[in-house]
Amino acid sequence: MKKYTIEAISRAVGGKLSGNPTIEITGVEEISRAVKTQLTFIGQKKYIKLWDRSGASAAIVNQRLDVDPGQGRATVSVADADLAMAQVLNLFAPAPPACEAGIHPAAVVDATASIGPGAAIGAGCYVGPGVVIGAGSTLYPNVTVLDHTRIGSQTVVWSGTVIRDRCLIGDHCIIHPNVTIGADGFGYRPSPDGRGLVKIPQIGTVEIGNGVEIGPGSCVDRGKFSATTIGDGTKIDNLVQIGHNCTLGRSCVMAGQAGLAGSVTLGDGVVMGGRSLVKDHVTVCAGARIGGSAGVVSDVPAGKTVLGLPAEDHRQTLRIWAAQKHLPDLVKQLIRK
C-alpha cells in the first residue's frame, strides 16, 4: 500500500498546508465515508459542515473556502480542487495489471503481423495477418485484432475487445473491455420480391484518432464505404452505439448508453448526456450539448444546448416539463365530455 505524508502531498499539488504536516495518508475517500489515514476533498461550501464529523485526517480544500483543520488534522488549500484530486489519485494509483512486453506463448500472432518494440500481447490474444501494433502498446489477454488493422503506439486494449479488419487506431488510446470496433454497419435493401431484405455490403473501415477512450461494451461500426471516424481526444463511455459512417470531431464526450444512428456528424467538443440519441444524417455542430435521454432529430447549431424528446432548446424543454404538471388540470377544466 502506498503511503505519503500530507506534507509530501501538499507539495505534489502545489498547495498551502495548514495543521499537522506529519500525518500519513494511505488513500482517498469522500468526506462522509473517510476514515483515519485517508484524505478527502472539500470543493464546495456544503461539504464544510461534514468536515468536523469526518474520520479523514486531512482534506484538500478549495482556496475560496475557509476550513479550520482542527486538532491533529491538516488541510491543503489549492486553486483547483479537481486538478488537485487528479494529481493525488495519480500518486495513489496502483500499478496496472501485469502484461509483459512481447508475445505471450498462449497468444496467436500471424507471422505477417508487426509488433512494435515494447508492445505486449497477452495470453489468448489473436492478431491476424498484416496487423501492425505500435511501440509500447498493450493488448491484455483475450483480445482479437483481425487482418490489416493498425494500432498506434502506447495504446491499451483491454480484454475481450474485438477490432475487425482494416481499422486504424491512433496513439495513446484506451479501448476498454468487450468493445467491438469495425463490425458491419446496419444496411439492407428490400429483396427483389419485396418480401425480405438483402444485405448491403459494408466495405468501409473505422479510423480512430489519438488519445481516444472507448468504454466497455461500446460498438463502432465500419463505414458502408469510406470510414466511420472519431477525432483526437474524444471520450466515449460504456455501451455506446456509433453507427456506420458517423464522423466525430475532436474532444467530444458521449456518456453511457448514448447512441448515434448512421452518418451522424458531431463537431469538435460536442457533449452528449447519458442515453441521448441522434437520428441518422443529423449534424450536431461544434460545442453543442445534448442533455441526458434527449432524442435529437434535426441539426443542432454550434454551442447550443438541447434537451427532451424530440430535443429542443433546453430552456424551452424545461419550460414544457414545468408546464406539463398543470396539463391534467387544464384538460379537466377545459374539456367536458
Add this chain to the structure above:
Amino acid sequence: MKKYTIEAISRAVGGKLSGNPTIEITGVEEISRAVKTQLTFIGQKKYIKLWDRSGASAAIVNQRLDVDPGQGRATVSVADADLAMAQVLNLFAPAPPACEAGIHPAAVVDATASIGPGAAIGAGCYVGPGVVIGAGSTLYPNVTVLDHTRIGSQTVVWSGTVIRDRCLIGDHCIIHPNVTIGADGFGYRPSPDGRGLVKIPQIGTVEIGNGVEIGPGSCVDRGKFSATTIGDGTKIDNLVQIGHNCTLGRSCVMAGQAGLAGSVTLGDGVVMGGRSLVKDHVTVCAGARIGGSAGVVSDVPAGKTVLGLPAEDHRQTLRIWAAQKHLPDLVKQLIRK
C-alpha cells in the same frame, strides 16, 4: 430427456392431483403451445377457457380456480402456482454445460493465483497474479480475471466476461457472458489549455456481495476512489450500465438496458424497469420503484413509484399521459394564429 409421472410431479410440488395419475410428462410449455406429454400452467382465470383445446396432458392449477381435468388428463391444484412452476422447472432442468473441476490445460493461470477446491477454470481463461477463486466456483471458457481480484465460492462466471484487477465478487453469484466489471469510471477534466480533456485516474475498485446476478453485456465501472458496491441478492439484467461509485443496496432489481450514472445510491429493494435511468449523485431510497423508460433526475423517497421523463409520481405521470392526448385540440381551440 427427463420424464416424470404427473403423480410424481404432484408430490414434488405438494399439490392435489385430479384425473389420470399415470400420465408421463417430458416437459413444460405454455397452454396454447403445449403438446401431449407436456405440462402447462393455469395461474389466472383467463387461461381456463384455453384448457379444453390445449394439447397438454396435465396442468398445474391455482387452487382458487375450478378446472376440470377432463378425459384422460390431469390437474394438480397448488396454493402458489409461481412457486410450483419454479419447482417443476427445477425437476426438468438439464445439467449445466460441462466444465470440469481443475484448470483446463488450455487455460493460463498465474502461479501466484489461488484456485479453491472443486473450482473449474475453463479453456482459454486467463487468471492473473494474486487472483483468488473460491471453492466450487466455475469460470466457463474464455473468461478473463485480472490481478488480485477475489471471487468467492460457488460463483459462476460465464464465457467472455472480463473482471479487471482488485475487484471483490461474493459467493453464489452468477455473472453472465460478456459482462465487464471494474473498467475505469468515466471521468475527465479540462486540459490546461481548455481545449481538450485529461483523464482523471480511476483507482478504486468494485465490491459485489453474495447471491448477485449480472446479465450479459452489462458493465459495472470501478470507483474513482473507494468502490462501486452492489449489495447481496441484487439482480441485474442485460446491457445495464452502472457508473463509478454507485452504491446499490440488497435485493435490488434492474431490468434490461437500465442505467445508473456516477455516484448514484439505490436503497435496499429498489426496482428499476427496463431502460430506466438515474442521473448522477441521485439517491433512490429503499423500496422505491422506477417505471420502464423513466428518467430520474432527483431523489426518490422510500417506497415511492415514479414514472416518466423527468420521472414523477407514477399517478401524476399517468394523468399527464392521459391528458396530453387532448393537448393538440386544446392548443387549436385556444391559440389562433
Add this chain to the structure above:
Amino acid sequence: MKKYTIEAISRAVGGKLSGNPTIEITGVEEISRAVKTQLTFIGQKKYIKLWDRSGASAAIVNQRLDVDPGQGRATVSVADADLAMAQVLNLFAPAPPACEAGIHPAAVVDATASIGPGAAIGAGCYVGPGVVIGAGSTLYPNVTVLDHTRIGSQTVVWSGTVIRDRCLIGDHCIIHPNVTIGADGFGYRPSPDGRGLVKIPQIGTVEIGNGVEIGPGSCVDRGKFSATTIGDGTKIDNLVQIGHNCTLGRSCVMAGQAGLAGSVTLGDGVVMGGRSLVKDHVTVCAGARIGGSAGVVSDVPAGKTVLGLPAEDHRQTLRIWAAQKHLPDLVKQLIRK
C-alpha cells in the same frame, strides 16, 4: 486494391453509360468527399448540384435524373440506384479476414462435437460436447459455443461471441462480435420470507432461423421454458436486448439499442427504430413500425406506425409534439396563482 473501368462497372449493374468509358475506378465515396478514381452516387435531385464540384470521376445516377457527365467524366444511369450501389460495393468488397477451414491448433473442440466439411474454427475458440457446426460455417477466433448447440451451414460467428448450450442457429446467419445468445432469462420470485429473490430456472432454449443477422453486443436470452425464437431473415442491430420467450417473425428489423422485454411477439416484417422498447407480453402485429425512442406498452395492430412514450399512432404523437411547444404559454395564460 481492386480496379475496374467504368464500362465494366456499367455492365455489372446493367446501366446506361454516358461519357468516358475508360475511366478507372478504385473505390466508392459520397459525392462531397469523393476524389479522382472514385465513383459516387446521385440518387436524389438535391445531389445534382454537388456533381460539378465533386472530385469523383464517375457517378451512378438514378435514371429519373438528368445529369451531364461533363468533360472527361462519366455517368451510369440505372433504374434502381440502391440496388446498383449494393452491386458496386460487392465488386469492391475486400476478402473477409482469414480463417482457414478446419480446426485451428489453438482452438479447443470437444471430441463429441461435429464440425461440417469446410467449416473453420479459429484460434482460441471453444466448442463444447455435442455441438454441431454445419458445412462451410466460420467461427472467427475466440468464439465460445457451449454444449449441444447446433449451428447451420454457411453461418459466420464473429470473435468474442458466446452461444450457450442447446441453442439452434440456422444457415447463412451472421452473428457479429461479442453477442450473447442463450443466457438465462431474467426471472425471480420473492423468497419465502419476502425479503429477497429466488431465481426461477430458465430451462428453455433459443431458436434462430436462416439468414438472421445479430449486431455486436446484442443479447438474446433463452426461454424460461420452450424457446425464444427469431424468424428467417430478421436483422438485429447493435446492443439490442431480446428477453426470454420473445417470438420474432420473419424479416423483422430492430435498430440499434432497441429492446424487447419478456414474452413479446413481433409479427413478420415489424420494423423497430433505434432505442425503441416493447413492454413484456405485448404483441406487435405484422408490418407494424415503431419509431425511434418509442416505448410500446400495448398491442400494435398490423401495419400501424407508432411513436412516442407511451407510443401512440405516429400522427397523433407528432401532433402532441407540435402542440406541446405551446404548452408553457397556455399554462401561463390559464393558470393564475
